[in-house]
Amino acid sequence: MxxxxxxxxxxxxxxxSIMARGNFISSNGTKEGMNxxxxxxxxxxNFDRLQAYFNIIRYNIERGNNYFYFSKLHEPNSELEKKLExxxxxxDIIDLFASxxxxxxxxxxxxxxxxxxxxxxxxxxxxxxxxxxxxxxxxLHNKVREICDLMSRDSYLELEDEKxxxxxxxxxxxxxxxxxxxxxxxxxxxxxxxxxxxIYN
Numbered sequence: 402m403x404x405x406x407x408x409x410x411x412x413x414x415x416x417x418s419i420m421a422r423g424n425f426i427s428s429n430g431t432k433e434g435m436n437x438x439x440x441x442x443x444x445x446x447n448f449d450r451l452q453a454y455f456n457i458i459r460y461n462i463e464r465g466n467n468y469f470y471f472s473k474l475h476e477p478n479s480e481l482e483k484k485l486e487x488x489x490x491x492x493d494i495i496d497l498f499a500s501x502x503x504x505x506x507x508x509x510x511x512x513x514x515x516x517x518x519x520x521x522x523x524x525x526x527x528x529x530x531x532x533x534x535x536x537x538x539x540x541l542h543n544k545v546r547e548i549c550d551l552m553s554r555d556s557y558l559e560l561e562d563e564k565x566x567x568x569x570x571x572x573x574x575x576x577x578x579x580x581x582x583x584x585x586x587x588x589x590x591x592x593x594x595x596x597x598x599x600i601y602n
Contacts, residue, residue, distance in 0.1 A: 407454045420471040424556040425573035428467040467572035493533045509570045513545040
């Protein structure tokens with residue numbers, strides 16, 4: 402059966418290329434027409450057609466709170482466990498963001514320099530930033546920049562202005578928070594059977 406048989410929107414390839422990389426399509430994203438793609442998927446007729454088409458190639462469209470992403474049909478638990486490990490790197494980042502005076506939430510706008518300045522003025526925050534793994538930047542500012550680069554690549558943040566280094570928190574950030582909470586549940590139970598419902602992306 403051909404794609405034409407599904408009467409798919411012309412943006413189908415664009416949608417697939419984003420979500421097949423493990424990225425999200427958020428309603429409050431603006432880069433590369435992200436909000437437009439969200440509206441296309443969110444249309445009930447389009448959603449049903451896209452879902453039927455992507456199911457044939459073993460992908461499932463998952464709907465979050467103002468965002469969409471792919472899950473793979475019949476993904477083995479071993480792959481889900483690898484994803485749990487990948488998301489563990491975010492635990493310290495989320496802890497840092499939640500501990501700041503101006504807490505970072507959906508729709509927040511900030512610059513890496515602002516976070517670095519607050520961390521430099523607060524010993525507790527500075528220690529949280531310094532213990533985040535995988536980063537070896539010499540300055541606090543560059544370390545926050547690397548964190549923002551990571552979160553932008555994983556489509557939780559969007560760089561709105563390169564000149565001012567202004568970032569916006571996307572709706573998909575909710576997914577990240579949910580995953581972090583699920584990791585704690587997963588580790589507490591130690592039961593691999595529970596992993597099936599924890600990580601989709």
